[in-house]
Amino acid sequence: xxxxxxxxxxxxxxxxxxxxxxxxxxxxxxxxxxxxxxxxxxxxxxxxxxxxxxxxxxxxxxxxxxxxxxxxxxxxxxxxxxxxxxxxxxxxxxxxxxxxxxxxxxxxxxxxxxxxxxxxxxxxxxxxxxxxxxxxxxxxxxxxxxxxxxxxxxxxxxxxxxxxxxxxxxxxxxxxxxxxxxxxxxxxxxxxxxxxxxxxxxxxxxxxxxxxxxxxxxxxxxxxxxxxxxxxxxxxxxxxxxxxxxxxxxxxxxxxxxxxxxxxxxxxxxxxxxxxxxxxxxxxxxxxxxxxxxxxxxxxxxxxxxxxxxxxxxxxxxxxxxxxxxxxxxxxxxxxxxxxxxxxxxxxxxxxxxxxxxxxxxxxxxxxxxxxxxxxxxxxxxxxxxxxxxxxxxxxxxxxxxxxxxxxxxxxxxxxxxxxxxxxxxxxxxxxxxxxxxxxxxxxxxxxxxxxxxxxxxxxxxxxxxxxxxxxxxxxxxxxxxxxxxxxxxxxxxxxxxxxxxxxxxxxxxxxxxxxxxxxxxxxxxxxxxxxxxxxxxxxxxxxxxxxxxxxxxxxxxxxxxxxxxxxxxxxxxxxxxxxxxxxxxxxxxxx
Numbered sequence: 001x002x003x004x005x006x007x008x009x010x011x012x013x014x015x016x017x018x019x020x021x022x023x024x025x026x027x028x029x030x031x032x033x034x035x036x037x038x039x040x041x042x043x044x045x046x047x048x049x050x051x052x053x054x055x056x057x058x059x060x061x062x063x064x065x066x067x068x069x070x071x072x073x074x075x076x077x078x079x080x081x082x083x084x085x086x087x088x089x090x091x092x093x094x095x096x097x098x099x100x101x102x103x104x105x106x107x108x109x110x111x112x113x114x115x116x117x118x119x120x121x122x123x124x125x126x127x128x129x130x131x132x133x134x135x136x137x138x139x140x141x142x143x144x145x146x147x148x149x150x151x152x153x154x155x156x157x158x159x160x161x162x163x164x165x166x167x168x169x170x171x172x173x174x175x176x177x178x179x180x181x182x183x184x185x186x187x188x189x190x191x192x193x194x195x196x197x198x199x200x201x202x203x204x205x206x207x208x209x210x211x212x213x214x215x216x217x218x219x220x221x222x223x224x225x226x227x228x229x230x231x232x233x234x235x236x237x238x239x240x241x242x243x244x245x246x247x248x249x250x251x252x253x254x255x256x257x258x259x260x261x262x263x264x265x266x267x268x269x270x271x272x273x274x275x276x277x278x279x280x281x282x283x284x285x286x287x288x289x290x291x292x293x294x295x296x297x298x299x300x301x302x303x304x305x306x307x308x309x310x311x312x313x314x315x316x317x318x319x320x321x322x323x324x325x326x327x328x329x330x331x332x333x334x335x336x337x338x339x340x341x342x343x344x345x346x347x348x349x350x351x352x353x354x355x356x357x358x359x360x361x362x363x364x365x366x367x368x369x370x371x372x373x374x375x376x377x378x379x380x381x382x383x384x385x386x387x388x389x390x391x392x393x394x395x396x397x398x399x400x401x402x403x404x405x406x407x408x409x410x411x412x413x414x415x416x417x418x419x420x421x422x423x424x425x426x427x428x429x430x431x432x433x434x435x436x437x438x439x440x441x442x443x444x445x446x447x448x449x450x451x452x453x454x455x456x457x458x459x460x461x462x463x464x465x466x467x468x469x470x471x472x473x474x475x476x477x478x479x480x481x482x483x484x485x486x487x488x489x490x491x492x493x494x495x496x497x498x499x500x501x502x503x504x505x506x507x508x509x510x511x512x513x514x515x516x517x518x519x520x521x522x523x524x525x526x527x528x529x530x531x532x533x534x535x536x537x538x539x540x541x542x543x544x545x546x547x548x549x550x551x552x553x554x555x556x557x558x559x560x561x562x563x564x565x566x567x568x569x570x571x572x573x574x575x576x577x578x579x580x581x582x583x584x585x586x587x588x589x590x591x592x
Contacts, residue, residue, distance in 0.1 A: 040589045041254035042569065044277040044580065045266040047427075048455065049227055049259055053214045054205040055179045056127050056135045059494075060459070061476075065179060067233050067255065067584070068110075068216035072101045072120070073176030077578015080371075080479040082173055086115065086180065086217060086240065096167040096531055099175065103158045108238040109182050110221040117160045122183035124152045124162075126190050132199055133190075134503045136493035137178060139486035143168045144529055150175060167531045170482040182215045219250045219585040231257040241585050250585040261426055271295065276566045277580050281429060282358035285562050296568070302561035302576035304362055306369045309474040310553040311421065311437065313340065315498045316466060318511035325466045325508070329415050334469070335514075338399035340551040344385035345392040346444045347437065353557045356432045361559035366544045367484065369477030370558065371577065373533075376541040383548040392444045409445030418447040422461065422471040425452035433556070434472060466499055466508070475553075478577070481540050482528045488543070489521045497552040516550045 051060040055069055072087035087101040107115035128137050129149050141150060143164045151163045162175050189201040205214055211222035211231075219241070220233035233255040241249040258275060260266040263284065270278040271291070280288065280299070289299055313334035314326050324331065333339050349363055365384050368375045378384045393403075400412040409417040421437065423430050434450040441448045448470075453461075461468045473496075475487065486492040490513045491500055498517065501508050520543050527539040547553065561576035570588040574580050581587075 039253045040251065041256060042252055042276045042581075042584075042587070042589065043256045043258055043274065045260045045269070045275055045279070046231070046257040047259075047261060047263075047266075050207055050225070050231060052205070053207055053209060053211065053222065054201075055181060056133060056137065057202065059136065059463075062257070064222060064231060064233070066218070066582070067220040068214065068218045068222060068236075069179035069181075070218045071177045071179055072103070073172065075173070075177060075479070075577075077582030078573055078575050080577055082176065085176070087176065090172070090176065092172065096171070097165070098161055098163050099172060100155060100159055100161045101176065103160075104240055105158065107217070107240055109184075110216050110236045110238055111185075112238060113182070113184050113215075115180070115182075115217055117154050117157060119180055119183045120160045121152055121154055122187060123179075123181045124150070126183075126187065127181060127201070128178070130190070133201060134493075136486045139489060139492045140170070140174050140482055141168075142485070142489075145525060167529050169528055169531050169536060170480045173480050174482065180217065182217075185213075185215045220255055223254070228259055230259055233257070239585070243586070251588045252584065255581075255584065263428060270297075270564060276569060278564045279580060280562045280564055282356075282360035282559060282562070284564075285360060286358060288564050297564050297566050299562060299564045300572070300574040302563070302574055304370050304558050304576060305561040306371060306477040306576050307475055308364045308367060308369075308477065308553070308555050308558060309433075309472070310364075310555045311343075311470055311472050312497050312553050313419075313470050314466070314468050315514070315552065316508070316511055318508035320466075320506050320508055322509075326469060329411070329413075330419055330469055333411065333417060333419075336399055337550055338395045339401075340554065341385065342392040342395040342399075342444065343441070343446075344551055344554045345388045345395065346440055346446075347385070347554065347556065348387045348440050349557055350387060352433060352436055356429060356436070357557055357559045360562070361557050364555040364558040365548060366555065367475070367487075367547055367553060368481055368540065368544060369479075372477070372479050372481065374481050374537055374540040376537075376544040380541070382544055385548075385554075389444050396444070403445055407445050408447075416447070417445065418449065419469045420449040420451050422458055422468055423450070423452045423473075424455055424458055430472060437472070462496055463494070463499070463502070464505060466501075481543075482524065485524050485528070488524045490517055492521075514550075516546050517552070520546050 046062045048062060050062055050064050052058040053064065055065050070085045072085050073082050074085040076083050086104055086107055088104045090099055090101045092099050103117060109115050127133050128135060138149065142148065144166050148165050153161050155161050164171060186201065186204065189204040190199050192200045194200050194203065207225065211225045214222050216236065219236055219239050221236045223232040223234040225231050235250055235253050239249060243249055260269065263281065266275065266278055267284055269275045285299060292298055315335055316325050317331055317335065318325055326334065353359060353361055365378055365382055366375060376382050396409060401417065402410050404410055411417060421434065423434050431452065434452065438448045438450045462471060486494050489495065498513065500511060523539050523543045527536055530536045530539060563574045563580050565572050565574065565580065568590040570590055571586050573583050
């Protein structure tokens, strides 16, 4: 799965992410602990504010949805297997074109209203499949060359049928795994237009809404939200799960997300006892490992993180109102494959791994997560760009670039090669990576102006104005490659290196799709409809070969997923795929 600026940890198919850091203001979380001595709770750090309480419209992380919503199926955060959610069972037709889900009896929303098949129909027909609603989810359920969408019909009060025109391999995981939304709360916002003639849904359940009015079906509900301070979740009394003794789940009454921008501040709060859970980096690992016994916590490693980080160039050749999105001189550089390959050879990823990640990680060479069965490894033939500045310079010379007598790189017309690289401001790891990229590029004669900017500015530049040159970002991963279809389809909702305008944005004139780019999109469509696993793996291997040859993303280092968790938390199952709280419904808090 992929997330845009990511959706929380692996909860929703869709979109993309940069490393996020939002400003911290507010009280110490220990204040909450003293107020709730009789209430079982967990306090965890989140690096920034949620950007929306509207599941269908959200394109960023952190997000609240893994706690307040559940789909018909759920993905096991440990092994990635599909398990029953609000649907107790499902049947797939022999030709793979129909799935019939049977909902559990007696389901309720968090406000006590019944949850029925009518909510499933509403969620799909009125929201996800409604072209008036700009949700990226449609990109990952479009089928075949035509981009056809599933048909959804009610069979009985508890059964709903999904039909696709041809076999669609990720059908169950994608269709079953997304949240079902409440018809009784949202239908009016779909059928009522605002002053611009658009559905009021587009402004419904934004983060300035009353959190208590957001209706869900997950283990928790929103209780309160204080910008730049915290999000408080309260146990959903109507959640369907029960334990073996028929006790209602979850066990823990309250979850607090403490919004802490700075990793250093988060570390201080964890060491002082203000946080129960802290996802950490390699430098923090070395410090905290010595304190495990005294601090009564344990550090867990989930192995390589699910996802990638990278730098990417804006390859869009288009213009708006006659103004090019990218300076034409720089655009010619960026759209030269040899230039991008030279950049890749010029990046010292081993030093980055050693210095930034303290050796706790590995190189990333593919857009598909290494844990996915569809990952194509270097040992199998995937192209790798090991550090080789001389190879980099050779490629640049062969592409028509040249060096002046001071070692500066010039293009064929004598223009100094210099570009701006954006990133999210406020993250020490990102700053360290940016600084090293700047140094590495200077060794091959290129000047990089590293420019960390405010989160909102970065989002606007990358997804709206499209006026940027290069940025450092990350994409969350998952088991199923088709979860990234919106990234790899040329007309996908998030195709950042050559983005088409989104609904309501000004048109772009002169945008071109490169042959390799179109071929990757074609292969993603083919891979989604191929049900033979051997053939699917071969198709996605070819997509990875093309991405590494043409480098729309230049992948860097994949750190290991690490988390420190208090020993008083029982039944923790931290993994890179699921994160720290994927099984919060069964976690317990022991007495101190």
